[in-house]
Amino acid sequence: MTAARDRPRLALLDASKSEHTRRNFRRELDADLAEFDVTDGELPTDFDFDGLVITGSRTSVYWDRDWIRPLLEYVAAADERDLPILGVCWGHQALAEALGGRVEDMGEYEIGYREIRRVADDDLLAGLSDPFVAFTTHSDAVAELPPGADLLAENDYGIHAFRRGDAWGVQFHPEYDRDTAAGVTKGKDLPDERIRAVLDGIDRENYDAACRTKRLFENFTAHVRRVREAPAQ
DSSP: OOOGGGOOEEEEEEEOOOTTHHHHHHHHOOSEEEEEEGGGTOOOSSOOSSEEEEEEESSOTTSOOTTHHHHHHHHHHHHHTTOOEEEETHHHHHHHHHTTOEEEEEEEEEEEEEEEEEOSOOGGGTTOOSSEEEEEEEEEEEEEOOTTOEEEEEETTEEEEEEETTEEEESSBTTOOHHHHHHHHHTSOSOHHHHHHHHHTOSHHHHHHHHHHTHHHHHHHHHHHHHHHSOOO
């Protein structure tokens, strides 16, 4: 943990409506969080933060929901101000849309602990193995990266991480603990045998491997501090 005076102040844009989400991000982010329930129309009124984190969601970014467009506009404006941004799962997709990319229905579901291949070196993924392991749960994917973005990681389901400037998206869930992974899995409308297979995979070995992927949170907050402390141009 960093000293209190060094802790970044991050806006957590919570799109999840899940009891687990804020607990998980509070645990993993060494930062002071200002939390907003964006599904209820809560958004920051300014950009007085060191960075943003956008969570997962049960929605799709292309759905007609009155809170989605204002969120995307806020994220795009934050990016224009060079605020560091981390989007996770739905947040990764929302970031891609906000920056000019495209998200599509995959027509299938990826769920469970999966191996993800690194395809480029990057500060966010520094210290992670190749491939690395993380829990995944999504049926939408970034089909087209935003202009100027770099692909960082992928697997056979598609894009799993990208970067543009100080903004990163990761399709997987590095914040999940085993209880969250099991609870999310049990709530999916998938064949019983597939649910059982995923639950069987939420074991100590896979979780320990996924815990090593949590290093990206340290990498992100370290980058946030570097940006905050950089001399003004």
